[in-house]
Amino acid sequence: MEASPTERLLRLLSVLQTGREYTGVELADRLGVSIRTIRRDIGRLRDLGYPVDASIGAIGGYRLVAGTAMPPLLLDDDEAVAIAVGLQTAATGMDEPAARALAKIEQVLPGRLRRRVEAVTAATEPLTGMLRGGNPVAPAVDPEVFAALATACRRGQRLRFTYAAKGGAEPARRHADPHRLVSADRRWYLVAYDLDRLDWRTFRADRVGAPEATGAPATEREPPGGDAATFVAESITGIRARHRALVVLHTGIEDARARLPGGTGVLEEIDERSCLLTTGGDALDWLAMRLVLLDVPLEVREPPELAAYMRRLGRRMIEAGSSRSART
Template sequence: MTDTPARLLNLLSLLQTPREWPGSELADRLDVSPRTIRRDIDRLRDLGYPVEASRGAVGGYRLVAGTAMPPLLLDDEEAVAIAVGLRAGAGHAIEGVDEASVRALAKLEQVLPSRLRHRVSVLQNATVPLTRGDGATIDPQTLTVMASAVTGRERLRFAYRAGDGAETRRQVEPYRLVSTGWRWYLVAYDLEREAWRTFRVDRVSDPYPTGSRFTPRELPTGDAAEFLSSSMARIKPELAIDVSFAAPAEFVASRLPASIGPLEPTGEHSCRLRATLSGSLEWVAVRLAMVDCEFTAHGPSQLLTYLNDLGGRLTRAAGQSTVPSAERSAAQEG
């Protein structure tokens, strides 16, 4: 193999397999001399790949963890698996899947061959994920287009549906994508309104980059997450909630979005949540009810009132029936 760049890529692909490769085996695989393998290993090291060599009769080479993430070579199956996983996470705003993950998805889909893009779409359309959190689902393509515009500092046009249903066309300078754990938001400078705005991504449709580059403006307050929090606080009054749960903190935390706030263990089988939220009263009440354990709300008064009204509606919806617990268990298992 006389093509040095192609040989280096093939060598790198072999080394990214989690095993140690004897120099003689690498030389046979690539049809070159052991001396050429040693030179190519030095080239990879110069490019930042941490290749470790072991001495001895059965010594060889292997790729180890370094101080920085070098470029990876993925085969078809690996690329499809990663793309499907990232699209599933991005489309449903799973906690922990933030803008960095969306940027990674945008980069990956940019270079995927058409045959692999088709496989990703088929797999995505054929599966229905069960997610924790109740935010509206999003077309991953919308997120990747936005992430690319943010990274490339390119002006973006899209159709936007406001909370009251009004439809508008927007042209913005996209600054950052922010995930709250159950929804995605775009922080951007609106060119027509000459002001910073936040847009719910699930209300965006037909986004496309204009090709016009821009120099990012300075946000009026802090970073994008702080700006989003202050914007949401202006739209919805903050709600200081205080709730006790008759369950371990780990159990409750697994059933609530992490963005709600930390839980305070009060015993082996109990915990307490004190947090200030800007979400709607209805959303908070439903999320508490979905924890699936006994809980006591200590405040605020509007939350107590809403929970009382919600409990009454649910009782009436069940016809105030008193089904024996054994029958309920049998019905659930069946």
């Protein structure tokens, strides 16, 4: 059956969104129409606000370029779900533009995609407060794998999957009760109870393969720390971070919790007036400033290089203040 003008226009836009330049003959062959029809459809795209650039010459062609206004977008299913989930995470952090954009996308999502978005957002949570930039390139996660993990978390279904450990070792089969998916430092982590090792584990979602629900219900459990974000924070600060810090905060644990951004680290009570913070990061200056901004008396137990950095920082701040006082 011949495609309608609207369907043909969407197909043409989908081809042009690959970013490369196509000749009129190439586009006509791919869409099964005449070159005259291609020229007419290019004109329609321009009328809709799409900046289609045409080069002149014997082998000239068409390509989509950046414009001055935002035209309508053409997204496939996986792209639409990814954008909606990303906006949902941003909107949770009180980002008003993200909330407005999310509302617009949800209005036009087909029912099948809306259900996928609901399944993913119900099973995921962001880990805020951790150092950003430690992973400049986000590892790719297969959308089907991600959707299967999120669905299993939401429905409480046991999973079998393969997991590729560090160092390129052969993927091993795992059997687990999935709990939640947590995003941290541009990675996704599956928090699950490993049924073979009888302990809680975090699994990087980009290393998970062939997830398969077993049909058995997952046993309801709470991860150490009380929630998935805290468990991942402890795993990251203890394993991934370049600098792992132990800091005594001279304030009660409830006051410390109120001051500390969620997911920044793990607190343990020492007594009524002090608690121990386990945290970490990839940069000493960032760690130091984060501790200073807590605005409580503290003592760095380790690492020694963080304590030395904070002493130097304190001297510089005192000198800066003294210099200003002298001028005034």
